[in-house]
Amino acid sequence: MLMLAPLLACALWPAQAHADSDAEEALPRVVIPAQRDAEWHSYRHAYKAARFFAPYLKTRPLIQAHLQIRPNRPELPLDGLEVQLAGETxxxxxxxxxxxxxxxxxxxxxxxEDAVLRLNRQKGHYHFSGRYSIREREDGVYDGASLRAACEQLLSAQRESGYRLRLIGRKCAGVKFVYAASGPVPEVLHKDAAGALTPLAVERGYPFENPTMxxxxxxxxxxxxxxxxxxxxxxxxxxxxxTLYD
Known part of the structure; x- marks a missing residue:
């Protein structure tokens, strides 16, 4: 997601920080690299941005916000990622x-201590960003009315925290249940008032609003x-x- 407005938002939601590497370049190593080679982000900037966004979540209980590790190329893997919070103590x-x-x-x-957030990947392959999403339920049961409300909460939070111009004219059209790219086809069903079950269509698609992931x-x-x-x-x-917007 691209934050367009507040200074604090930009600290956590920066624009693409590094140019894409050549398509033939090898994927980054899984091992933790030397500190001088690791991708990193300022903890102070992330902390200030989290404080800035907290009020937008306080009145919207169906959504959440995270620090997001984004690949600089969509094909780069997200498995095995860890972040080390490192300061003086x-x-x-x-x-x-x-x-x-x-x-x-x-x-x-x-x-x-002006600590740093250090990713276990070398510089140039990933960057730190941010992410709104709908809260997942442990029981796997999502009420239809609540999903509609969650989409509206997320859309309004985006608009109020800096996305307003980007989202002009957009409206909530649905939600997306995101599963691993490989593996068995997920089973997600609609249950109507009479108890009838209908599978939702599963397709290849972007997990959020753009193709970066x-x-x-x-x-x-x-x-x-x-x-x-x-x-x-x-x-x-x-x-x-x-979320899915029209």
Whole structure:
């Protein structure tokens, strides 16, 4: 996602930081590189940006925000990523989920020490950004009305926090249940008021609003195709739940 407005937002949602490497260049190593070679980001900038965005989440309980590791080329893998928070006394490993997101700990000590967020990949292959998404449910049951409300919450949060010009004329059309690109076809079903189950179509698609993350298996729940009085049943937990705009 590209943040267009506030200075603090830009700190966490920077524009593409590094030019794409040559298509024939080898994929980055999985091992943790030397500190001087690692991709990194300022913890202070990330901390300030997280504080800036917190109010937009406070009144929108159905959505969340993460620090996002984005590949500079869509084909670069996201598996095995880790971020080390390193300062004078602070040193901890932050887990990264399967779609490149992590939760930033809000630590005054790390802020005061001007700590860095260091990725276990060499410079030039990935960059730090940010991500709004719909909260995943552990039980896999998503109420149709709640999915509609979640999409509206996310769209309004984007607009109010700096995306307004980019989203002029856009409206919520549905949500996307995102699964790994390889592996079994996910089973995501619609359950109507009478209890009848209908599988949602699964296709190759982008997990969020642009192609920077590559393609995944995506089950589309388009609002116009289903009544509000129903549920979506995800038989396997999705990597993420994204929005679909028209």
């Amino acid at each position: 602070v040193n901890m490993t932050l887990p990264v989920d399967a779609i490149g997101r992590l939760t930033l700990p809000m630590l005054k000590q790390a802020f005061d 590559g393609t995944y298996q995506v089950a589309i729940y388009r609002f116009a195709d289903w009544p509000v009085q129903g549920e979506v049943l995800a038989r396997g937990k999705p990597l993420a739940v994204g």
